[in-house]
Amino acid sequence: MPIRRRKVLYLLACASGWPVVKSSAASAEMTEKPFAGESIFNGSQTPSHGEKAATESLPAERVLGIGGLFFRARDPKALAEWYRIHLGVGLIPAGADSSGWHTEAGPTAFQPFSLTSKYFGDTNQMWMVNFRVRSLDKMAAQLRSAGIEVTVDPQTYPYGRFARIHDPEQNPIELWEPAEHSASPQ
Numbered sequence: 001m002p003i004r005r006r007k008v009l010y011l012l013a014c015a016s017g018w019p020v021v022k023s024s025a026a027s028a029e030m031t032e033k034p035f036a037g038e039s040i041f042n043g044s045q046t047p048s049h050g051e052k053a054a055t056e057s058l059p060a061e062r063v064l065g066i067g068g069l070f071f072r073a074r075d076p077k078a079l080a081e082w083y084r085i086h087l088g089v090g091l092i093p094a095g096a097d098s099s100g101w102h103t104e105a106g107p108t109a110f111q112p113f114s115l116t117s118k119y120f121g122d123t124n125q126m127w128m129v130n131f132r133v134r135s136l137d138k139m140a141a142q143l144r145s146a147g148i149e150v151t152v153d154p155q156t157y158p159y160g161r162f163a164r165i166h167d168p169e170q171n172p173i174e175l176w177e178p179a180e181h182s183a184s185p186q
């Protein structure tokens with residue numbers, strides 16, 4: 001019963017009440033995908049616009065969001081600086097009087113993938129982060145001007161647009177421009 005990662009984002013968009021436009025392009029996405037993901041549902045289980053995801057099975061107390069992303073690196077200081085310079089991700093504050101990186105509110109996809117998934121690229125890669133961006137085109141241009149390779153998915157999905165980059169240690173990073181920020185479909 002497969003569902004692609006982009007379907008998970010679609011489900012989140014529907015659940016959060018984001019405007020979602022279904023089109024023949026959206027249907028085509030269900031069968032073709034440049035960045036092959038995993039799946040857990042079949043297409044008949046995708047909610048239509050306006051339907052809310054079932055929350056009755058969720059616990060009364062649950063997490064509010066991602067509080068941090070921690071991972072090992074060969075050169076943690078250099079990698080943290082790369083994320084700060086190129087993506088604007090702030091470092092952990094040095095003291096109680098300073099503030100950490102604050103993200104804008106929006107949906108977050110959380111999806112375990114099988115150990116054999118090729119979605120992240122290298123099958124030894126155990127994680128991938130997806131960052132929401134305001135303008136995928138502007139972010140891609142900024143990264144390219146810094147010599148960073150950017151692969152923009154040419155398709156626009158009902159819930160937005162995507163691109164793939166890698167940090168200096170070859171960790172995959174997906175950039176997501178939600179549909180509400182997309183200037184025009186491609």
